[in-house]
Amino acid sequence: MLFSSLRPLTYLAAVGFIFTWWTLAFSSWQHAPVKVDIPADTALERYQDVTPCPLHPFMRDEWHKALTGDVPTMMKLLAEWQVEAELLQDKGIIKTASFSPSLFLRAQELARRVLARERGWHEAHPPYAWQTDDGGAQLSLPAPPSRFLPQTELSAAILLTLCHSKLVALPARMRELPLFPPEMLARVPFDIDRYNSESLCALKPDVAFIAHYTQPSTVQTLRQQQITPFLITRLNSLEEILQSIYKIGQVVGEIEKAELLALFVQAGVAALEQRLMACAPALPTEHHPLYLEAFATLSAPTKRSLSGQLALRLHLNEALDEETGNAWSIPLNQERLHNLKPTWIVFSLRDCKKNLPLLLEHPLLKETPAATLKQIFAVEEAFQTSPTHFLLLAYYDLVALILPKGLLI
Amino acid sequence: MTLSRAQCLITLFLLGILLLAAIGTFIAGPTEWSLVRAGAIARFQGTSTAWNPLLDERLPRLLVLICSGASLTLAGIVTQSLFQNPLASPMSLGLTAGSSLCVLPLFLLGSHLSFPMLIPMTAFLGSLGTLLLVYTLAQDKGYVRLSTLLLTGLALSTVLSAIQGTVFYAFREEWSLMQILTEWSAGSTLDRTWQHAHLQLPLTLVGLVGCWSERHALNLLAAGEEEAFYLGVDVQRVRLKLFLCISLLVGGAMAGIGMIGFFSLILPHFVRKWVGHQHEWLFPAGLLLGATTLTTLDLGLRAIPLHAFSIGTLSSLLGGVFFLFLLSDKQDRELLC
Numbered sequence A: 001m002l003f004s005s006l007r008p009l010t011y012l013a014a015v016g017f018i019f020t021w022w023t024l025a026f027s028s029w030q031h032a033p034v035k036v037d038i039p040a041d042t043a044l045e046r047y048q049d050v051t052p053c054p055l056h057p058f059m060r061d062e063w064h065k066a067l068t069g070d071v072p073t074m075m076k077l078l079a080e081w082q083v084e085a086e087l088l089q090d091k092g093i094i095k096t097a098s099f100s101p102s103l104f105l106r107a108q109e110l111a112r113r114v115l116a117r118e119r120g121w122h123e124a125h126p127p128y129a130w131q132t133d134d135g136g137a138q139l140s141l142p143a144p145p146s147r148f149l150p151q152t153e154l155s156a157a158i159l160l161t162l163c164h165s166k167l168v169a170l171p172a173r174m175r176e177l178p179l180f181p182p183e184m185l186a187r188v189p190f191d192i193d194r195y196n197s198e199s200l201c202a203l204k205p206d207v208a209f210i211a212h213y214t215q216p217s218t219v220q221t222l223r224q225q226q227i228t229p230f231l232i233t234r235l236n237s238l239e240e241i242l243q244s245i246y247k248i249g250q251v252v253g254e255i256e257k258a259e260l261l262a263l264f265v266q267a268g269v270a271a272l273e274q275r276l277m278a279c280a281p282a283l284p285t286e287h288h289p290l291y292l293e294a295f296a297t298l299s300a301p302t303k304r305s306l307s308g309q310l311a312l313r314l315h316l317n318e319a320l321d322e323e324t325g326n327a328w329s330i331p332l333n334q335e336r337l338h339n340l341k342p343t344w345i346v347f348s349l350r351d352c353k354k355n356l357p358l359l360l361e362h363p364l365l366k367e368t369p370a371a372t373l374k375q376i377f378a379v380e381e382a383f384q385t386s387p388t389h390f391l392l393l394a395y396y397d398l399v400a401l402i403l404p405k406g407l408l409i
Numbered sequence B: 001m002t003l004s005r006a007q008c009l010i011t012l013f014l015l016g017i018l019l020l021a022a023i024g025t026f027i028a029g030p031t032e033w034s035l036v037r038a039g040a041i042a043r044f045q046g047t048s049t050a051w052n053p054l055l056d057e058r059l060p061r062l063l064v065l066i067c068s069g070a071s072l073t074l075a076g077i078v079t080q081s082l083f084q085n086p087l088a089s090p091m092s093l094g095l096t097a098g099s100s101l102c103v104l105p106l107f108l109l110g111s112h113l114s115f116p117m118l119i120p121m122t123a124f125l126g127s128l129g130t131l132l133l134v135y136t137l138a139q140d141k142g143y144v145r146l147s148t149l150l151l152t153g154l155a156l157s158t159v160l161s162a163i164q165g166t167v168f169y170a171f172r173e174e175w176s177l178m179q180i181l182t183e184w185s186a187g188s189t190l191d192r193t194w195q196h197a198h199l200q201l202p203l204t205l206v207g208l209v210g211c212w213s214e215r216h217a218l219n220l221l222a223a224g225e226e227e228a229f230y231l232g233v234d235v236q237r238v239r240l241k242l243f244l245c246i247s248l249l250v251g252g253a254m255a256g257i258g259m260i261g262f263f264s265l266i267l268p269h270f271v272r273k274w275v276g277h278q279h280e281w282l283f284p285a286g287l288l289l290g291a292t293t294l295t296t297l298d299l300g301l302r303a304i305p306l307h308a309f310s311i312g313t314l315s316s317l318l319g320g321v322f323f324l325f326l327l328s329d330k331q332d333r334e335l336l337c
Helices: A008-026 A060-067 A071-090 A101-118 A153-166 A172-176 A182-186 A197-202 A216-224 A238-251 A255-278 A306-313 A334-340 A352-359 A363-367 A391-402 B005-027 B033-045 B053-083 B095-108 B118-138 B146-170 B175-185 B194-213 B215-221 B225-230 B235-257 B263-275 B279-303 B311-328 B330-336
Strands: A148-150 A169-171 A190-192 A207-210 A228-231 A289-294 A298-301 A329-332 A344-349 A376-380
Touching: A008 B194, A060 A071, A060 A255, A060 A391, A071 A101, A071 A255, A101 A255, A148 A153, A148 A169, A153 A169, A153 A172, A153 A182, A153 A238, A153 A255, A169 A172, A172 A182, A172 A190, A190 A197, A207 A216, A216 A228, A238 A255, A255 A391, A289 A306, A298 A306, A306 A391, A334 A363, A334 B053, A344 A352, A344 A391, A352 A376, A376 A391, B005 B053, B005 B263, B005 B279, B033 B053, B053 B146, B053 B194, B053 B215, B053 B235, B053 B263, B053 B279, B095 B118, B095 B146, B095 B175, B095 B235, B118 B146, B118 B194, B118 B235, B194 B215, B194 B235, B194 B279, B215 B225, B215 B235, B215 B279, B225 B235, B263 B279, B263 B311, B279 B311
Parallel strands: A148 A207, A169 A190, A207 A228, A289 A344, A344 A376
Antiparallel strands: A289 A298, A298 A329
């Protein structure tokens, strides 16, 4: 009845007008296939033009596997990095290795101990060290804890790497992140949900790792359920993450593996930075690199964020030299991006293989010098923003794009 | 009816402000004006195809601002006239909530990048669907009481907002998605392109023409639906046509700058105080006031960048304060209540 009084022709004309306008306006707007460069395992190309030191490929899959707690892979990579550091020193490319030989030895020693224990060759369990959490509360339990409830991505990632069999549940988002292989996550059957505190209590965890943003009522409930909360707040820099690894390692009785993991991350960072130094002649001299995030608008992370700190280490975003105060990011509008004339852009994107080509449709991006030079890339946001030891992989992804192909992977 | 001297002065004043705001929008920016001008001239002469801040960002942004401000104010005027209630607005009838909720799945599925045209289409369909649903739910034996209609709108708006809140809560750990949704729902005029302008312009134009064509019917409807019917107005047809127009205007504004609240509730009151109740004057005055207000607000936000404010949150804040100010005035309070 409501529609019977309409005059169809008038309305058809209006609809026709709208769709004609859109068709004319967007007919030239095509989805041209765009070549997307994502870090991938490729064969090592010729490096001799760049450096006299024979470079060994850094395989991302191996780094990833090691970061999930695979000790033999850690040992292998540590050995390779040590050899490369010595070679670079021998050829005079670097003066002193940023990760000292004694630390390499210490890491190898720890790896052997952990491996021996994991394979049951010796039973000796390192002693528990009662720790003070980041809120200053002393952890004190009648017996060494053996079951843990991680409430945050950081604690879950560290616990999965150090002792996945001791986890009773995972934070809900953990299974969607590409940090750990699904079969590893499947061994932890429960997810933490706001409404399943009773089921979680039935799993009898001894300690719950909480964050400063955990709800006070949740902390109270944990206490009432005889689950000791352990506060971890320090995750604002790589150094703080390493400290948290030590701390969690001590609480869960995996002191050696925690120390090994922390040393591995430090050695990995050093290996990447040494590779950059070794390949410095291959890097462009006139370089205006930008590291950007793309949400509804573009922005550059500041040093307050972990990704901003990575950018700072790699001298990205130096063109945006400004006082950022307490902000997490600097918004970047089209005009500013145009004026910066970036020659190299990397976007931290969710589902980057799918989203980068869509982002590149933007007419402004197409006109940047970076597009002309085919130097617009993307890295997976899940690693770039992960406040865990997987930050090493985020750093790897950026270095892999900074270096010309064949000089890292 | 002709405009009085005071009304003419206000019109000239607003035109002046709009002109200044437009010039400010064109000139203000990090790029040196001489470079901007040279680039624009080169484009017109066909000697360059390079991206130009004036032609590729500031001009489409100005168009989007003018269209959005005008659309929202006009949608408010028509809604209030149609429902004969000064508290009616696309927002209070649930149109904004419906429109926003329909757009939400596009962001969840990541389709906003692949199919940007779906944003205005779904926003339009969302607002139209909500309006029709409100109308249907408010019917009692084929008759619609306007007070019931408004209350139904408020109830549906609450339900739709709750659903949206549920979706936000369900995806609270997807922080990059939250960032996108927060920015969109706060309204933004950053990085407007011709794509935004083209998405919005046809919707706005059709909506405006549709509303203008029913200005006389709206004047008659002000006396009541029954009176209007006896004076020859096909009430059902006019209602439906204006529903479609309101949906087009709201959907277009949503596509252009996202969620902007309170514009459509507050500005119509100022327009009525300024030019009276004849829609021949209300419409152009609404266009002018809406366009001027939004353009000036955007320019102000760019001149004094406040991290906490977006165009949507600032306009809501100012709108709320003005609304309280209106309520504090006894005469206005009687008019509103």
